[in-house]
Structure formats: structure tokens, C-alpha cells
Amino acid sequence: MRWKVAAVRRTEPFAPASVADGNVPGVRIVVCVKHVPDIQSDRSLGATCRTVRDGGDGTLNELDENALEAALSLVEAAGEGEVVVLTVGPDDAVDAVRKGLQMGADEAVHVVDDAIAGSDAIGTARVLAAAIRHLGGADLVVTGMAGLDGLTSVVPSALAALLDVPALPLAAELVLDGSTVRVTRHLDRVTEVLEADLPALVSVTDQANEPRYPNFKGIMAARKKPVTTLALADLGLDADQVGEAGARTEVLEAAPRPVREDRVLVHDTGDAGVRLAAYLVENQLV
Amino acid sequence: MSDTLVLLDHATDGSLRAPVRELVTIARDLPGAVRGVWVADGAEPSPATIAELGVLGVTHVHRLVADGDLHVAAALAAGLATLLAETGAHLVLAVSTFENKEAAGHLAVASGAAVVTDVDSVVWSDERLVAGKTVFAGTWTTSTAVRTPLAVITVKPNSVPVTDAPEPVTPQVGDHAVALDAGVGRVRLVERTEQPASDRPDLTSAHVVVVGGRGTEGDFSSVEELADVLGGAVGATRVATDEGWIGHEAQIGQTGVTISPRLYIGAGVSGAVHHRGGMQASGTIVAVNSDPDAPIFEIADFGVVGDLRTVLPQAAAELRRLKG
Numbered sequence: 015m016r017w018k019v020a021a022v023r024r025t026e027p028f029a030p031a032s033v034a035d036g037n038v039p040g041v042r043i044v045v046c047v048k049h050v051p052d053i054q055s056d057r058s059l060g061a062t063c064r065t066v067r068d069g070g071d072g073t074l075n076e077l078d079e080n081a082l083e084a085a086l087s088l089v090e091a092a093g094e095g096e097v098v099v100l101t102v103g104p105d106d107a108v109d110a111v112r113k114g115l116q117m118g119a120d121e122a123v124h125v126v127d128d129a130i131a132g133s134d135a136i137g138t139a140r141v142l143a144a145a146i147r148h149l150g151g152a153d154l155v156v157t158g159m160a161g162l163d164g165l166t167s168v169v170p171s172a173l174a175a176l177l178d179v180p181a182l183p184l185a186a187e188l189v190l191d192g193s194t195v196r197v198t199r200h201l202d203r204v205t206e207v208l209e210a211d212l213p214a215l216v217s218v219t220d221q222a223n224e225p226r227y228p229n230f231k232g233i234m235a236a237r238k239k240p241v242t243t244l245a246l247a248d249l250g251l252d253a254d255q256v257g258e259a260g261a262r263t264e265v266l267e268a269a270p271r272p273v274r275e276d277r278v279l280v281h282d283t284g285d286a287g288v289r290l291a292a293y294l295v296e297n298q299l300v
Numbered sequence: 301m302s303d304t305l306v307l308l309d310h311a312t313d314g315s316l317r318a319p320v321r322e323l324v325t326i327a328r329d330l331p332g333a334v335r336g337v338w339v340a341d342g343a344e345p346s347p348a349t350i351a352e353l354g355v356l357g358v359t360h361v362h363r364l365v366a367d368g369d370l371h372v373a374a375a376l377a378a379g380l381a382t383l384l385a386e387t388g389a390h391l392v393l394a395v396s397t398f399e400n401k402e403a404a405g406h407l408a409v410a411s412g413a414a415v416v417t418d419v420d421s422v423v424w425s426d427e428r429l430v431a432g433k434t435v436f437a438g439t440w441t442t443s444t445a446v447r448t449p450l451a452v453i454t455v456k457p458n459s460v461p462v463t464d465a466p467e468p469v470t471p472q473v474g475d476h477a478v479a480l481d482a483g484v485g486r487v488r489l490v491e492r493t494e495q496p497a498s499d500r501p502d503l504t505s506a507h508v509v510v511v512g513g514r515g516t517e518g519d520f521s522s523v524e525e526l527a528d529v530l531g532g533a534v535g536a537t538r539v540a541t542d543e544g545w546i547g548h549e550a551q552i553g554q555t556g557v558t559i560s561p562r563l564y565i566g567a568g569v570s571g572a573v574h575h576r577g578g579m580q581a582s583g584t585i586v587a588v589n590s591d592p593d594a595p596i597f598e599i600a601d602f603g604v605v606g607d608l609r610t611v612l613p614q615a616a617a618e619l620r621r622l623k624g
């Protein structure tokens with residue numbers, strides 16, 4: 015894998031970070047990670063129909079570990095480069111970027127502002143785009159395939175559109191060849207190979223790699239790495255563009271689904287297959 | 301309110317993907333006409349397909365023609381944005397697939413549309429669009445209102461029963477050229493391989509899905525046999541796909557396919573939360589597992605504690621006998 019990024023440098027409206035023509039220090043990758051309620055916990059929506067995020071059960075979105083792993087291994091393979099881990103979320107969300115630092119990211123950025131609460135996917139993408147611009151851009155933006163809370167998978171393509179860079183979502187394989195990024199993706203019934211020149215955005219699936227665990231050295235090193243905290247004002251965004259004020263959708267109602275009633279549990283004593291067939295017939299499921 | 305654009309997902313032979321019929325059914329109950337959008341990707345709608353769309357109540361079929369690959373999400377979004385402007389439609393309905401959700405993200409940025417994904421209902425209520433969806437692995441239901449004049453909404457398969465329009469219409473078919481700007485062309489589609497259609501129904505839209513997990517130990521024959529008796533599709537857990545027992549496209553769950561068939565049968569499936577995320581909204585859930593403490597029994601309407609290698613073949617034989 016070879017890197018030659020200066021050749022693909024774009025200026026407007028989204029400048030990649032690696033500057034200095036002919037003297038490229040490696041590629042700068044921004045990884046977007048989300049802090050989500052642990053899916054093993056009892057997740058809920060609160061009185062304002064927003065996800066309860068203060069239950070102490072928050073964690074780095076598992077699928078974003080694949081994004082971090084992809085970025086870290088690209089830089090390792092190239093022997094140079096930089097990984098910045100970025101999150102948008104409440105105070106607790108800093109844990110998500112800390113975990114990224116422990117895994118090996120070089121820098122962390124946490125955008126936190128009360129006005130961001132209640133953002134929809136597009137609002138979140140706006141803040142991420144503004145933050146990436148504020149940081150001076152990137153050669154490659156890597157995201158997870160979905161947030162395991164909302165599972166919308168809309169942020170990556172919206173973010174690419176806002177940054178005006180090509181989007182290569184759902185990479186099960188990811189290759190950087192010079193200044194070209196190529197992904198293989200498996201969709202329903204279809205396998206595609208997509209390619210683009212840097213700068214670009216890639217989202218990776220959980221097929222892409224096996225995320226590393228932070229080791230002791232990584233955990234110790236992370237303590238010395240910087241975490242930058244930014245607010246909306248730092249990004250030149252108005253409060254009414256994001257958060258609940260800027261949201262294009264509004265959750266009106268939320269309720270836990272009733273537990274399934276009349277559940278039947280049969281222990282097989284030799285005729286369970288027959289009983290299963292009878293159940294399907296009785297309930298008009300055949 | 302004005303018209304709705306329904307994205308007419310289709311197979312390479314030009315046949316409609318089944319969930320498209322649900323989209324049209326939903327759109328018909330909204331104010332305005334239902335216009336179909338056909339991405340001209342080499343496959344053309346047959347006269348039978350046009351006639352069927354007419355029976356469903358689709359008034360127009362807009363063929364999107366571009367001098368670039370409309371399978372690239374940004375290009376599809378550009379085409380849809382053009383059509384929204386040309387037709388004055390205010391809503392795009394599409395089947396919830398990863399590709400369509402990608403296009404939704406691009407379209408939202410290009411047009412200012414609101415995005416709601418993975419919904420199971422869309423209604424017009426108090427002068428606005430309201431979409432219903434389940435979240436958190438099917439454990440919560442929500443309803444979400446659109447606050448903007450334009451919206452793009454993706455609908456999960458098996459959300460509503462398909463019905464015909466009270467009066468059939470004859471759809472007008474017309475072409476729309478889409479100008480793709482240079483930005484869109486930056487994504488190059490190097491290769492696209494469609495898997496050949498299987499004899500079984502499509503996993504995402506099948507009414508019955510039989511799923512095999514680690515408990516099959518790689519032998520899917522009893523899972524397939526039961527699926528075939530029921531006319532259903534075969535799915536799998538990630539363990540089964542990772543082991544290479546079945547193709548990756550069969551994976552049900554949070555990072556695989558989301559399904560909500562009328563009947564889900566899981567055999568040798570523990571019911572891990574990642575798996576539940578993709579199936580918990582199914583109509584009736586049946587589980588066959590040798591471990592009485594398997595978590596899947598917490599959500600199963602009918603659970604069998606037993607060995608799938610005997611229970612499944614016996615059920616299949618009995619169903620064949622009952623069918624006569």
C-alpha cells in the first residue's frame with residue numbers, strides 16, 4: 015500500500031489535511047465515533063421521547079470499533095499518518111473518544127453543547143462536518159456502518175454530502191492504493207466494488223476487521239494524549255441549525271412494546287415437531 | 301399536500317421487488333397521486349409490470365435516465381431531487397435497504413428533506429406526515445412527525461398488506477434525463493455482481509423465514525426442508541455465516557438483514573441481542589433450542605426445548621401430511 019496524497023489535494027470546499035506538496039507526512043484520518051446506550055442494557059426513551067443517555071450504561075458504539083481498527087491499520091501499514099477520533103455528544107460521550115485513544119488514535123475531539131441535544135441524523139452530520147472543517151479537514155473520514163442506538167445509517171452519506179467528498183459506504187474490505195481508496199461491499203444480493211480518489215469518506219462494516227483491545231501500554235499512553243473539547247460557537251454553527259430546533263423530524267410518541275402474551279413452551283418428549291406443526295396450522299401460519 | 305414518488309426497486313429481469321407494492325399501498329392513502337420512479341439501469345418494466353402498477357394505482361412511471369451509474373447513491377439522490385422539483389412531489393418513499401438509506405442521506409442534504417428510516421407506517425395526520433417505527437430491537441414503538449415540506453422515508457418490508465386501488469389506472473410512462481454533476485462522478489462503480497435469484501422467496505420480504513444458528517452445526521438440511529414446506533426463505537445467525545455454512549447475505553440481525561415476516565422460526569439460535577435487533581418485530585416467533593435457558597425463549601410465542609435435528613424434520617413431515 016503506497017500513499018501519495020499531495021497529488022489529490024483539493025482546496026474547495028473541503029481541504030485535505032496533508033499539505034506541503036511533495037513532502038507528505040502521511041495521511042490524516044478522522045474517525046467518527048458515537049457514544050450509545052449499551053445494547054445489552056435496558057434501553058429506553060424518556061419523557062421528551064429522546065434516548066435516555068444518562069443511565070450510566072453508555073459505551074462506544076461497537077461498530078465504530080471497526081472504524082477505528084480500519085483507520086489504525088491503514089496508518090500502521092503505511093508507516094505514517096495520523097488518526098483523529100471525533101465524537102458529538104453529551105459529557106459522557108468523552109468516554110467514546112478516550113477508548114479510541116486507548117486503541118491507538120493520536121488525538122481526540124469531543125463536540126459538546128446543550129444546544130446539540132435532540133439532533134436528528136442530519137443535524138449530527140452538520141456538526142460533524144463543521145468539526146472536521148474546523149480541524150483543518152482530513153484525507154479520509156471513516157465511520158461505522160450504523161449507530162447501534164438508532165440504526166439509521168444515514169449519518170455517513172449525509173456527512174459526505176455536506177463535506178462534498180465521495181462516499182464509499184459499507185466497506186467489508188478497504189484498500190488504499192496510492193491516492194485511491196477502493197472498497198468491496200456486500201449488499202442484499204449484490205456485491206460491489208467502489209473506488210474514489212482522496213479525500214473521501216468510508217463507512218466500514220463489522221466484516222471489515224477484528225477490532226483490537228486496548229492493551230496496558232495503550233491505556234497508559236492515552237492518558238497523555240490530548241482531548242479537545244469544542245462547542246457550537248467554536249464551529250461557527252448557530253444553535254437553531256442543530257439540536258431539537260434544527261431537527262427536521264420530531265418524535266411525537268414513544269412507548270415500550272407490550273411483552274408477548276400467551277407464550278407457549280413445550281419440552282420435547284417425542285412429539286414436539288407434530289405439536290409445532292399443529293400450532294402453525296391453528297394460528298393460520300401455513 | 302402534493303404527490304408521492306415511490307422508488308420502484310426491481311430485479312435485473314425487470315420484475316418489481318415485492319415490498320414496492322406495500323409502498324404504493326401506503327402512498328395511496330396519502331393525499332396526492334402516486335408516481336413511480338424507475339431507475340433505467342438496463343432492466344425495463346415489462347407491459348405486465350406497467351399494468352400491475354396501474355392496478356395498484358400508480359399514475360405515472362418516471363424513467364430516470366442518466367449518463368452515469370444511478371446505482372451510486374449520490375447519483376440516485378440527484379435524480380430524485382430533479383424529479384421532486386419537476387413533479388412538485390413532496391415525499392419519496394423507498395424500501396428500507398442500505399442503498400436506499402444512503403441515497404436518503406444524500407437527498408436530505410441536496411434538498412432539505414427530512415429523513416425517517418425503517419418505518420412500518422406512514423399517515424397524513426393534522427396536516428403532516430407521521431411515520432411509525434419500532435426501535436431498540438423491536439422493544440419500543442415510536443411515531444415521528446415530519447417538520448419540513450419535503451421528506452424521504454424508507455419503509456421496512458412486510459409492514460402492510462398489499463391492496464389494489466379501487467379503480468385501476470393506466471400509468472403514463474415518461475423519461476427524465478438526470479444531469480449528474482462532476483461531484484457525483486467521483487465515485488466509480490468498478491464492479492457490480494448480482495447474485496442469481498434463488499428458488500426461495502427473498503429474505504427481506506418473505507412471509508416466513510426459517511433461521512439456522514450454531515446449533516445446526518453446519519447442517520442446514522432440516523432448516524431448508526422446513527422452509528420449503530412453508531414456502532419460506534432461509535436465514536442465519538452471524539455465527540452460521542462466519543463459519544461459512546451459508547452466504548453472508550443470509551445473516552439476520554443488527555448488522556445483517558432486518559426482517560419482520562409473519563412467521564419467524566429460529567432453530568439452534570440462542571437469541572443474542574444483535575440477532576434480535578433484526579427479527580424481534582416479526583409477527584409470530586417460534587424457537588427450537590435444546591437449552592431451556594436460551595434467551596430466545598423470552599421472546600418466542602411458541603418455544604420447543606428439543607433437538608432441532610429431530611423436531612424440524614418431524615414438523616416438516618407433519619405439515620406435509622396435513623397439507624395432503
Ligand SMILES: Cc1cc2nc3c(=O)[nH]c(=O)nc-3n(C[C@H](O)[C@H](O)[C@H](O)COP(=O)(O)OP(=O)(O)OC[C@H]3O[C@@H](n4cnc5c(N)ncnc54)[C@H](O)[C@@H]3O)c2cc1C
Binds near residue numbers: 220514516540
Ligand atoms: C457488533 C456485532 C454485531 C453482530 N451482529 C449480528 C447480527 O447481525 N446477526 C447475528 O445473528 N449475530 C450478530 N452478532 C453475533 C451475536 O452476538 C451472536 O454471537 C450470534 O447471534 C449467536 O449466534 P447463534 O445463536 O447461532 O449461536 P450461539 O449463541 O452459540 O447459540 C447456539 C444455540 O444453539 C443451541 N443448540 C445447540 N445444539 C442444538 C441442537 N442440536 N438443537 C437445538 N438447539 C441447539 C444452543 O443451546 C444455543 O442456544 C454480532 C456481534 C457483534 C459483536
Ligand SMILES: Nc1ncnc2c1ncn2[C@@H]1O[C@H](COP(=O)(O)O)[C@@H](O)[C@H]1O
Binds near residue numbers: 159169
Ligand atoms: N454523534 C456522533 N458522533 C460521532 N459520530 C457519529 C455520531 N452519530 C453517528 N456517527 C457516525 O455515523 C455512523 C452511522 O451512524 P447512524 O447514521 O446514526 O446509524 C456511526 O457508526 C458513527 O461512525
